[in-house]
Amino acid sequence: MSYIEVKNLSFGYDKNRNILEDISINFDKGKIVALIGKNGSGKSTFLDCILGINDYYGVISIEEHDIKDLSDIQFARLISFIPQSVQINIDYTIFDFISFGRNPHIKLGLSMNENDYQKVICNAEKCGISKLLEKSINKVSGGELQLAFIARALTQETPIFVMDEPTASLDFGNQQKLFKIMTDLVKEGKTIIFTTHNPNHLINLECDIFAVSDKKINPITELNSKTIKEIYGEEFEQEGRAFLFKL
Numbered sequence: 414m415s416y417i418e419v420k421n422l423s424f425g426y427d428k429n430r431n432i433l434e435d436i437s438i439n440f441d442k443g444k445i446v447a448l449i450g451k452n453g454s455g456k457s458t459f460l461d462c463i464l465g466i467n468d469y470y471g472v473i474s475i476e477e478h479d480i481k482d483l484s485d486i487q488f489a490r491l492i493s494f495i496p497q498s499v500q501i502n503i504d505y506t507i508f509d510f511i512s513f514g515r516n517p518h519i520k521l522g523l524s525m526n527e528n529d530y531q532k533v534i535c536n537a538e539k540c541g542i543s544k545l546l547e548k549s550i551n552k553v554s555g556g557e558l559q560l561a562f563i564a565r566a567l568t569q570e571t572p573i574f575v576m577d578e579p580t581a582s583l584d585f586g587n588q589q590k591l592f593k594i595m596t597d598l599v600k601e602g603k604t605i606i607f608t609t610h611n612p613n614h615l616i617n618l619e620c621d622i623f624a625v626s627d628k629k630i631n632p633i634t635e636l637n638s639k640t641i642k643e644i645y646g647e648e649f650e651q652e653g654r655a656f657l658f659k660l
Contacts, residue, residue: 415439415441416440416442416443416475416476416604417439417440417463417474417475417573417604417606418439418440418472418473418474418477419436419438419439419471419472419473420471420472420473420474421435421436421437421471421472422435422436422469422471422472422473423435423436423470423471424458424462424467424468424469424470432455432628433455433458433459433469433628433629434628434629436459436629436630438623438632440604440606441621442602443599443602443603443604444604444605444620444621445595445596445599445605445618445619445620445621446604446605446606446607446623447607447608447609447620447623448460448607448608448609448623448624448625448630449609449612449615449622449624449625449633449644450624451626451644451645452610454625455625455628455630456577456608456625459630460577460606460608463480463492463575464492464494465480465481465488475491486517489516489517490517490571491571491572491573492573492574492575493514493565493566493569493571493573493574493575494566494574494576494577495562495575495576495577495579496562497577497578497579497581498555498582499562501551501558503550504549504550504551506547506548506549506550507537507545507546507549507550507553507557507561508537510561511533511536511537511546511561511564511565512525512529512530512533513565514532514536514564514565514566514567514568514569514570515529515533515568517569518570532568532570533564533568534546536564536565536568539564539567539594540560540561540563540567540594541587541590542560542561545561554582555582556583556587559579559581559582559583559587560583560587563579563594567594571603572602572603573603573604573605573606574595574598574603574604574606575605575607576605576606576607576608577607577608578608578609578610579591579607580609580611580614581610592614592618595607595618596618596619612656613655613656616636616654616655624640624643626643626644636654637651638650638656641656647659
């Protein structure tokens with residue numbers, strides 16, 4: 414039995430103009446799933462379907478439970494989300510922002526306990542932002558904000574993590590930190606679905622790769638110069654397992 418099952422999924426923002434069409438794919442538990450494809454191919458759109466943001470046709474189920482049947486609290490305990498970029502207009506501290514990840518686990522009317530506080534501090538340390546906990550969320554860099562989103566997702570403690578271009582604002586060192594965190598999560602049995610514009614990120618990452626193209630999502634059995642050209646429509650030089658711009 415597949416952990417996450419997508420059956421006959423179609424979605425379009427405009428009537429009679431689908432971005433995704435009749436997609437049926439399965440994702441296994443305890444795996445990293447990478448989605449690659451051109452800008453506008455539908456990667457983020459597909460993630461928004463999983464997150465219940467898009468009103469799609471078809472069925473997305475997790476352990477044979479249709480996600481549309483889940484309550485908000487059930488969903489929040491099942492899936493956490495790391496967006497690509499979000500503007501936050503309220504002046505939270507980094508600590509407060511990360512602590513929101515505990516909300517699905519706290520009974521209505523109660524506050525965080527010592528265990529909840531320690532989870533916030535631990536995950537801030539794991540993401541390298543413990544020195545920023547008292548700082549305003551609006552006074553940090555884009556990369557630091559991205560790390561706060563990652564820490565919040567870790568604090569939410571869900572079995573599934575959905576990440577839209579999670580490395581987009583991160584420097585080289587913090588990208589490495591994120592991939593280490595992702596690898597550790599999978600060792601704990603977590604499932605990760607993420608998008609990336611950089612196929613080189615997948616070279617040393619043990620993951621299942623899917624290409625989003627022509628309204629479909631198809632598995633990639635081998636990432637090589639041929640498949641890269643088929644996906645992006647451009648030729649790249651291949652040096653070992655890495656792909657370089659062909660100038």
